[in-house]
Amino acid sequence: MEMIIAGLLDSLSPASLMFVFIGVALGVLIGAIPGINGPMAIALFIPVTYYMSALTAIGFLVGLNKGAFFGGAVSAVLLRTPGTPEAAATSWDGYPLTQQGKGEKALRMALYSSVAGDFVSTLVLILIAAPLAAVALFMGPAEIFALISLALTVIAGIGTNSIGRGLMAAGFGILAGLVGTEPVTALPRLTFDIYQFGSGLSLIPVAIGLLAFSEILLQLEKFTGKVGAEHAANTFSKKLEDRLVSFKEFFSNTKTLLRGSLIGIGVGAMPGLGAPVASFMSYDQAMKRSKNKDEFGKGRLEGIGASESANSAVVASSMIPLFVLGIPGNLAVAMLMGAFMIHGMQPGPLMFQENAQLMYGIYGSLVIASIFLLVIGQFGLRYFCKAVNIPAMILYPIVVFTCIMGAYLGKSSMFDVGVMLAFGFIGYFMRKFDYSYVAFLIGFILAPEWERALQQVVIISEHDTYMFFQRPVAMGLMALTFFVIARTFWKNTKGGKKQQVEVAASAAGEHKGD
Amino acid sequence: MTRIKRDLIAYLVIAGFSILMLTWGIPTYTPAHPGYGASPALVPNVAVGIMLFMACLSILRICMAILRNESISAEESEFPEDMKEEAGFTQVGRVKLFHLASIMVPSVLLVVAIEYVAYIFVSFIFLMVLQYAIGCRKCLQSVVVSVALTAVLYIVMRYGFGVPVPGPQLF
Numbered sequence: 175m176e177m178i179i180a181g182l183l184d185s186l187s188p189a190s191l192m193f194v195f196i197g198v199a200l201g202v203l204i205g206a207i208p209g210i211n212g213p214m215a216i217a218l219f220i221p222v223t224y225y226m227s228a229l230t231a232i233g234f235l236v237g238l239n240k241g242a243f244f245g246g247a248v249s250a251v252l253l254r255t256p257g258t259p260e261a262a263a264t265s266w267d268g269y270p271l272t273q274q275g276k277g278e279k280a281l282r283m284a285l286y287s288s289v290a291g292d293f294v295s296t297l298v299l300i301l302i303a304a305p306l307a308a309v310a311l312f313m314g315p316a317e318i319f320a321l322i323s324l325a326l327t328v329i330a331g332i333g334t335n336s337i338g339r340g341l342m343a344a345g346f347g348i349l350a351g352l353v354g355t356e357p358v359t360a361l362p363r364l365t366f367d368i369y370q371f372g373s374g375l376s377l378i379p380v381a382i383g384l385l386a387f388s389e390i391l392l393q394l395e396k397f398t399g400k401v402g403a404e405h406a407a408n409t410f411s412k413k414l415e416d417r418l419v420s421f422k423e424f425f426s427n428t429k430t431l432l433r434g435s436l437i438g439i440g441v442g443a444m445p446g447l448g449a450p451v452a453s454f455m456s457y458d459q460a461m462k463r464s465k466n467k468d469e470f471g472k473g474r475l476e477g478i479g480a481s482e483s484a485n486s487a488v489v490a491s492s493m494i495p496l497f498v499l500g501i502p503g504n505l506a507v508a509m510l511m512g513a514f515m516i517h518g519m520q521p522g523p524l525m526f527q528e529n530a531q532l533m534y535g536i537y538g539s540l541v542i543a544s545i546f547l548l549v550i551g552q553f554g555l556r557y558f559c560k561a562v563n564i565p566a567m568i569l570y571p572i573v574v575f576t577c578i579m580g581a582y583l584g585k586s587s588m589f590d591v592g593v594m595l596a597f598g599f600i601g602y603f604m605r606k607f608d609y610s611y612v613a614f615l616i617g618f619i620l621a622p623e624w625e626r627a628l629q630q631v632v633i634i635s636e637h638d639t640y641m642f643f644q645r646p647v648a649m650g651l652m653a654l655t656f657f658v659i660a661r662t663f664w665k666n667t668k669g670g671k672k673q674q675v676e677v678a679a680s681a682a683g684e685h686k687g688d
Numbered sequence: 689m690t691r692i693k694r695d696l697i698a699y700l701v702i703a704g705f706s707i708l709m710l711t712w713g714i715p716t717y718t719p720a721h722p723g724y725g726a727s728p729a730l731v732p733n734v735a736v737g738i739m740l741f742m743a744c745l746s747i748l749r750i751c752m753a754i755l756r757n758e759s760i761s762a763e764e765s766e767f768p769e770d771m772k773e774e775a776g777f778t779q780v781g782r783v784k785l786f787h788l789a790s791i792m793v794p795s796v797l798l799v800v801a802i803e804y805v806a807y808i809f810v811s812f813i814f815l816m817v818l819q820y821a822i823g824c825r826k827c828l829q830s831v832v833v834s835v836a837l838t839a840v841l842y843i844v845m846r847y848g849f850g851v852p853v854p855g856p857q858l859f
Binding site: 222224225336338339341342344345346348349352356358359361362363364365366367390391394395566567568570571572574575576578579582583586588591592595598599602603606607617621624625628629632633 | 718719720722730731736781791796799802803815824826841849852
């Protein structure tokens with residue numbers, strides 16, 4: 175109990191409050207800019223947190239992520255340009271409201287729904303993470319190895335249409351994660367005689383390159399000379415009923431919000447699904463259960479509430495696998511995992527024993543971030559809307575240069591900037607060729623832990639290859655891993671037959687390209 | 689070049705890289721097995737093995753489809769911009785090499801030049817070039833953005849974080 179109170183008091187310290195506030199405000203601002211999302215913002219700002227205490231840093235990044243999730247709705251509602259996939263469902267009803275001059279009302283509904291979903295999800299995280307972590311402590315290295323194998327397989331399907339390419343990306347990520355010092359012999363491995371590789375590839379330059387720099391390379395293709403041309407004009411009506419969401423309007427959607435939150439919690443707690451799935455699933459359910467199905471897509475507040483409550487609920491619930499098992503379920507959490515490691519913590523069930531006070535401080539920061547999101551959104555909404563009109567000519571050079579300096583900041587090394595550029599280049603091709611950079615990054619982050627677990631299994635079992643058969647949970651998880659691979663291959667083959675074009679015609683060069 | 693052809697080339701490159709790593713990279717740059725625990729080469733071999741296996745499987749699948757004149761889903765065989773329906777959120781598309789070079793070349797030059805020339809000069813020139821590359825032709829705007837950004841980051845790094853900016857220190 176003392177730990178809980180001390181942790182919560184830590185989260186109420188002026189520095190912590192200030193950085194959570196800055197994080198949320200920055201997150202909303204960044205999320206509102208089309209093309210910049212939460213994980214990218216976290217990657218860019220992790221170097222800044224080197225100079226903060228662990229609690230302040232995590233609070234800041236959590237606030238950034240929460241803010242960016244809501245911020246994504248701003249461009250979706252005002253421009254029908256969702257900055258992130260999960261905001262797409264919000265635009266279906268948000269943009270029609272903007273066309274009716276009710277953009278502010280749509281954004282306020284998105285804000286209240288986001289806060290509601292986020293708050294419920296945070297409470298669930300607080301209530302169940304610690305008890306589940308206590309159970310997870312009974313897992314040995316064999317179970318951890320099997321669990322990471324399963325997670326890598328599930329995650330291989332994210333961000334690509336092909337699990338085969340996802341697995342290749344995960345394999346490449348694992349390989350990159352193994353560069354550096356080998357854990358058993360403590361000798362350099364895969365360093366190719368480059369001494370800077372001796373301590374391994376740092377997460378920050380790799381993440382900034384893959385997430386931010388490669389994204390900017392792509393955005394510049396699309397937006398050069400165009401961003402800023404599309405203004406959110408005639409957005410806000412001056413009538414009060416067109417600007418504000420009444421209590422009646424909000425509470426008439428309570429069921430939808432609750433359902434959306436529960437869907438978001440369920441989806442977020444499962445590694446690999448992510449916020450877009452929650453958002454679309456919740457929207458679909460809201461439409462099916464509504465008495466006014468025909469009004470969906472024409473500017474219905476219920477549609478916005480369903481989408482936003484679900485995708486915001488994913489933010490906190492996706493931390494459940496991180497806190498309980500030490501496995502990131504999506505990209506934003508993978509970035510947070512990196513931040514935990516940078517600040518000397520190994521995410522997983524042991525965190526509740528080794529860093530109990532800090533964990534409760536983080537819980538406090540999560541709740542505070544939700545409150546700040548409501549306050550900042552309530553009073554600053556109109557100002558954040560201006561972010562969607564920042565011209566590309568000004569915005570993108572700033573982001574490119576921030577990527578470069580962010581990569582430099584970690585070790586004050588231009589070598590890391592080179593690494594960042596290399597991974598930006600690789601990331602550009604990965605995206606263009608449909609290889610999952612999410613699978614790569616999660617493979618990169620989990621590789622050392624995966625190898626450590628394997629080494630422990632081999633050493634404990636004294637090279638007994640039947641070790642896994644003696645551990646039913648590990649065996650079950652490995653069986654599940656093979657089942658997931660087989661099922662996905664089968665589904666891909668079956669799905670491929672539905673929509674067919676002649677490969678011979680394609681190979682003959684029917685479509686002229688580069 | 690069609691997407692199928694491009695993918696085939698990519699799989700061949702991945703397979704080639706994997707074979708190179710398995711036969712030269714991993715054996716040469718991995719310490720010897722100390723006699724206890726798993727071999728230090730085991731996990732790298734498994735990771736590269738997965739890449740090689742999946743690449744070979746994909747090559748085989750495409751070759752079989754071509755030989756049997758079978759069909760492959762439009763999602764896999766066409767570029768999204770060629771498809772009639774919306775491409776959704778996928779960023780799959782044709783590589784625009786000139787665009788890529790216009791950003792990457794100045795960035796690489798910045799990394800090299802900053803070690804020899806002071807941060808302030810190199811950053812200013814880099815930002816000017818970058819803005820020109822992305823289509824900005826407003827001279828005053830370019831200068832203002834370049835000067836402001838260079839100065840802000842200098843102040844933040846030097847006085848905010850206490851980190852020296854890269855390259856020779858002028859002041």
